């Protein structure tokens with residue numbers, strides 16, 4: 001008997017990333033339970049040559065959950081994690097694996113605090129996905145996540161096996177998570193300018209991006225990430241090679257007037273730098289601007 005077929009899976013936070021993973025699971029016959037904030041009958045993922053409808057409903061009341069599931073994909077914004085405490089308590093038991101599909105390097109601590117019963121696996125999410133005005137989600141590249149190469153991650157890898165969401169199990173997870181964090185930190189500039197990837201073609205913005213990434217790299221290395229000297233330029237090259245209209249999830253939040261993940265994407269680097277005595281002069285300017293753009297007042 002195929003054990004995967006019997007794995008009970010929930011997607012908590014059926015937004016851009018949650019819809020992508022739910023669609024990948026549904027497509028291979030492992031339709032997850034959908035848990036969210038806004039009731040919906042179904043989710044729709046669109047992309048180049050794809051349209052997948054994931055049957056709902058999106059449940060909105062954790063009190064209606066009768067028993068834990070085997071695997072939870074948590075895909076709310078980091079600013080929303082605390083508000084999922086009741087969901088995590090209802091969905092997770094001692095055997096439950098909670099895979100955190102969020103940016104940042106602090107997922108393990110923040111989510112473990114909310115579900116001490118579950119086993120938490122942080123993920124690096126590499127693909128861009130954007131909610132559309134009709135409620136569907138647009139997937140803008142192949143779906144891929146990286147997980148630490150450890151036993152708990154196998155539950156996640158098995159659930160996604162054969163699906164359109166590729167899973168890498170990596171021995172250098174910390175380094176990879178910091179590398180992705182640097183990409184996100186640089187993407188924060190889009191939320192300040194309200195411009196998309198095309199802006200990295202400007203000479204002044206590419207210089208600022210490289211200078212910022214150099215100071216972020218120094219903090220990442222002090223935190224134990226093994227990242228080479230080429231990383232800042234490689235990140236800039238990636239933005240410059242992206243479609244000019246490609247945004248980032250923090251820009252989507254900014255445009256929708258939602259709180260920004262400024263602390264887990266940019267603030268964390270300045271915080272960790274301060275704790276280690278590493279100067280972060282550019283971050284010290286960007287972070288208050290992002291925080292104020294997010295939280296006001298005014």
Ligand SMILES: NC(=O)C1=CN([C@@H]2O[C@H](COP(=O)(O)OP(=O)(O)OC[C@H]3O[C@@H](n4cnc5c(N)ncnc54)[C@H](OP(=O)(O)O)[C@@H]3O)[C@@H](O)[C@H]2O)C=CC1
Pocket residue numbers: 012013014015016017018035036037038075076077078080083084087101102103125126127128129130131248249261
């Ligand atoms: N989008 C992207 O391209 C990428 C995003 N990421 C990261 O992935 C994470 C998720 O981002 P993304 O998918 O863009 O976020 P979205 O804002 O698109 O989705 C968040 C989802 O969580 C739901 N939600 C919010 N609060 C709760 C709650 N209390 N209980 C249950 N559900 C809730 C939202 O519901 P509602 O519809 O009501 O708002 C929404 O469906 C973030 O950390 C982001 O940085 C990483 C790589 C790429």
Ligand SMILES: CC(C)(CO)C(=O)C(=O)O
Pocket residue numbers: 103125126127128129183184187247248249250
């Ligand atoms: C698009 C991507 C992968 C890079 O900025 C991302 O992480 C995000 O939008 O949050």
